Amino acid sequence: MKAQSLGSVRKSFAPWADPAAKPFIRFEGLTKVFDGTAAIDDLNADIFHREFFALLGASGSGKSTLLRLLAGFEVPTRGRIVLDGEDMTGIPPYRRPVNMMFQSYALFPHMSVAKNIAFGLKQDGMAKSEREDRVADALKLVKLENYGRRKPHQLSGGQQQRVALARSLVKRPKVLLLDEPLGALDKKLREETQFELTDLQYELGMTFIMVTHDQEEAMTMADRIAVMGDGKILQVGTPPEIYEAPRSRFVADFIGTVNIFDGTLVARDGDRLTIETADGHPIEVDGNEERGGALQIGAKTAYAVRPEKLRISASPLDGPNVMSGEVWEIAYIGDMTSFHLKLDSERIVRVSMLNSSRESAVQMTWGERAWVSFEPNAGLVLSA
Template sequence: MMKSLGSIRRSFAPWADPASKPFISVKNVTKKFGDFTAVDDLSLNIYTREFFALLGASGCGKSTLLRMLAGFEQPTSGEIILDGQSLAGIPPYRRPVNMMFQSYALFPHMTVENNVAFGLKQDGMPKADIAERVAQMLKLVKLEKFAKRKPHQLSGGQRQRVALARSLAKRPKVLLLDEPLGALDKKLREETQFELMDLQQELGLTFVVVTHDQEEAMTMADRIAVMSHGKVVQVATPAEIYEAPNSRFVADFIGDVNIFDGKVTSAEDGYIRVETTGGIPVRMASPEKPGNGAKAAVAIRPEKIRIGRQPPAHAPVNAAEGEIWDIGYLGDMTVFHIRLKDGKVVKASSLNAVRAVEDPLGYDQQVWISFGDDAGVVLKD
């Protein structure tokens, strides 16, 4: 019986152990296409059995990096080491990796079992061993009953599983996934995310996934590398990326955020005070001690902001008065856009914990927003 995924993932953190050796090391890798630099002097480490996500907008270099790991592109400079061996000059078919493409790239004229068996036949595996391995893979992805069907007779989710089974059939040390769930509808995509996590745990493989979907990366990955313009901006666990972004870019890219810009008026006892451009005094916990007058930005997630009809006891610090401008009902939560007196629009979200609210907040109502002094993070840039 497979162990609980939660208990394993909670304790999994080889990157925090100085004695751990990276399974994949990308060392100062640059990739240029003519005058365009797709990957710019990038370095990162990935560990054995890690589910690692490369996250970023289109054109940030994440797919190029994945293709270099697969061997479809060669670095202009730098080195990639896998399990202690440099990958320089090693063709794709000799690398202990396999890649699952966004398009799935299934052979339309072949049955499901023949699609899964294709790579094994190319390697010259005996027929009996191929049949056994294909049966194992189809059982793993729950497609035993569909072995004789062809791709056009399958749903999008089933085709995705065939592609996954084919990628895993050769038992690679690393599975590379390029936007693997992009073709699926939202509900199926969410279900498949957890199936991929379970499969990765059961097989004990290292997964490297490329995605532009923040929620997908946050759900599946042990760690995330946020990329921008060919560089890694931050590498951390999903919780660290979300709660402690290291820059304005990461804070703004991951989820929704409110950013209050201003100048530091004091810094002492682990807290700083910032007078924002809108005149709202903010007091926030911070290990940094910038000098008075230094520029500062405080990032606060919408769920950390409280809404009330009356000013909080600690007003005016970490509080402001405004008007409800827009309301978005999402079922599990309601999102409010509150326009402050200086014109700034702040987003706040409220969990719909009960089925009905006696006196719900409505459009154009005057309200107060407030937040605790540990609700946000002071950004360095």
């Protein structure tokens, strides 16, 4: 029988869209105050069984505090956490059905790698033969099969982090908490481990909650992403929803790279809007009924469009939303080239072009005149 690809399984996985689905984890009015400042501020969110959920935000946004509250290492000031139908209030960390991989590794220096990984299993009284099998599987997962006898100080930082990951996975808890789990790995190994983690999460039927500041990591691994700021969840959605349909200027600007044109709504023709930008460039917009429908003529607004939605040319372009300026910066990144175009208004517009052939299709250099354009439905209307 032909195996089903994980991609097709994840594509159909969307319990949050089912009104009858019961959340596996629920944060209810959760607040945590340190020295008079709310690190978590009246937060409400649902996470579902078998979901890979990412908490994404800048330093100080509250994502690690939220993880520690779920693990039981911090006590809420107000609110509660419900896990698999059970209120976690007052339940100590060692009695919670969760395991956490710490960003600081927290390995026992006097124990071998294998004994570090097996420590929790031994504490639980698991038989030696089963422990050894579990440890062998965990070592294979993180590509450290031949390192079981070494001590932590004999490993590189990246290898130590992989041991910490293996130790967190080996007990197969109901919920695995990952605090910046892949930060010390090199790029190639990090990319490989991302897919291995998502495969393992599905195979074991576990719920993963990951804290990360790495947007690409969150987009690659998570079923849904919660973007956090100032102790609040600003938006929860699938990676395409977060990237293509941000609900606020903050989320649009935080996720990836974006051009945001501030302006005023000056005309409406059905669902076609005209925005006069502060740079003096009129922007024709359509396909934004949901965001633009409530705007009145004269309203201040903003239009967000991603760099890859723009096209760039060394000769004049026809059609709507054409702008021109000087090529200010060029960055060849391998799979794509990034251009910074400086308009006559001094504004910088960012454009990304896929390098689909071995020779760049656009032959331009610094200081030359260039033109960019984008379709009316390429971006999104935001509140100003």
